[in-house]
Amino acid sequence: MHDSEIITMLWNRQQRALSEITLKYGRLLFSLCENILHCKEDSRECVNDTYLAVWNRIPPEKPDPLTAFLCRIARNISIKKLRDRNALKRQAETLPIHELEYCIAGTSVEDKVDAKVLGKKIDEFLSSMDEESRVIFVRRYFFGDDIETIMSLVGMSESNVYKRLSRTRKKLKAYLEKEGVFDA
């Protein structure tokens, strides 16, 4: 079913829209939550909370694209859950995002720009990268995919995925410094 049809159904308050979302995006959302929470039960709960949030937000919203809208909600809910159970620090090492700390290493708390500004700069940087590197980066640090999943997705060996991520991080660090986001 096309996303626009799902949105029309949500606007008409037809709960079949949620079944359609489950069919079309259930697996994607569950893996996204599971990558962050590492707990099937909590992930299921987050996916259900995502459906509830979608039901409450559409209408009035009419997101386009729906995929990104769903992913953002699921990711935010999962991160919130992680924060609520105070497990963020404990799980820091298991979350791929910690690898990005290298890009802002040496930056003091006072010098930190707003997270939104940093995010926009990362997005600009990604636009300048080749598609494959960009996909690997987004799968790793937005979706939290493990290396095996990325390997099978892009058809690369483990070492090549690691190398590609490492090079992209270096380039990102240089880009942020050049853009004056952080001092070199």
Add this chain to the structure above:
Amino acid sequence: MLDYLLDAMNEISDEHIIEAVNYEAKAKKINLKKIIPVAACFVFVIVAVIAGTGLFEVAPPTTEPTLSVGSPTQAPVQNTTVASTQCPSQKPWEEMSYGERYREVLIQDVIYVYAFESVAPERIDENITDYKLENIKGEIYKIKGMTKDLYVAVKFSEDEKGEYFLYLRSDYEPETLGNLLDAIGLNNNVNFIGNSAIYQDKGYNYDGKGWSEDLIEIVYNIDAKGHKELSGLLWKNREALCVEIDNDQGSNPGNITVKFTLMGKSSATICIEEIGVFKPKTFLSVYLDSSVVYMHYHFEIENSALKDYIAFLEDEAEIIRAERYNVGTNVQLFPEQLTSTTTPTTQGTTLPPINENFSKVEKVLGTAETLSDIIDGFDIKKADYGISGDMTVDWFARLEEKDKDETIYSIAAATMQQLVEFMYEHKDIKAENRECQADIRLVFTVSFIGNSGSIIVGNDGYLYISCGAITKAFHVGEDAYRTFKENLIAAVWTTEAPVTFG
């Protein structure tokens, strides 16, 4: 720091997220490209063998054949198409079975498609003497307990192993469910036994303040007695007419989904679904899927039949798992959705049965004599954001022109006002019962009290208002249509270039 980075990564643009989600498909395409030269070699070898031996005149069996079959003679609905989107086998020609080599065979000018299964010798019935293969040497057999309308077994003369391969007629169109049940051999070849039935429904809970909504899923196990009961129920619906045939990959879950095996092998599905609220229709669909061929037959059955199948599950099948997903709170229910027969189910959920009383939508539209009756009935007044009284207008509208692609316009907030004003302007026009015959149409998707409908202004000079099975037409005149269209596009609809789909 981790919090900070997590928040920053949330600013990644939609475009990059979508790209990452969809990348998998592109990666697969690359693999296919690698395969194509290999496949081409196979085709070359096959053609060379055929040309060399001169034994058969066969359509070249490629590794990824796609076949379209023309319009059927007594088509209830549409052309049927058998298309393979995936190739289950990339084996060299020598290693392929005869069925894999000849994915399509001609029998009496009809194309039969290999179902990617062989038939056990004990299931083979008599040789069909009035059928013959036209493009290759071999024999055709009837399968025990089946008619020869849909499935046949083919044994190729050259095949040293002497296997029987299952082929199905791609343009088979059963007139009734009974025809299909005969064709697949309900009593001899179908098996429902196992953890195979799923019941899905919506439910509502009242906490004293408001209603919340649940999706309920119950999985049942069917035993030998249940198998017999279910076969009997299906046979009871044997007169149900086939209303649609499709070949889409995958099946749609219905209120009830029952998986079954055919001849002990193929996994097939029966789905029963009620569609619609105020004038519901119930469909029973049979999905006969193999790894590459998808044949789906949809039959319309009596609405009351769904209750029979639910009663069968409750009485004859054993619940092995029940789950309930909360999907929404503060759900608004219309009074007519709740009746005195509302009862709690075993899941502790209240299931309000669909009320068969005359609903408000049907009452307003069905009895409207003038446009004014509809305006008053749905309390339609000037509005800014697409919602007025009991009517909601979608944010997109379509311009449909005969033989042209649709143009989709996003609607500015004032469009609603313009549409309502147009209705008010012609509010005294008498309603006619007439289906839309316009070649050019402005189509607005609307909903009346949550029920999908549409408002169409057509170049035949009519304004059509539809919801459910009811359509009312109002003759506004062709000049009024032209003025409305020009004003709407020029003054109100988005000034950006329209998005064209299709």
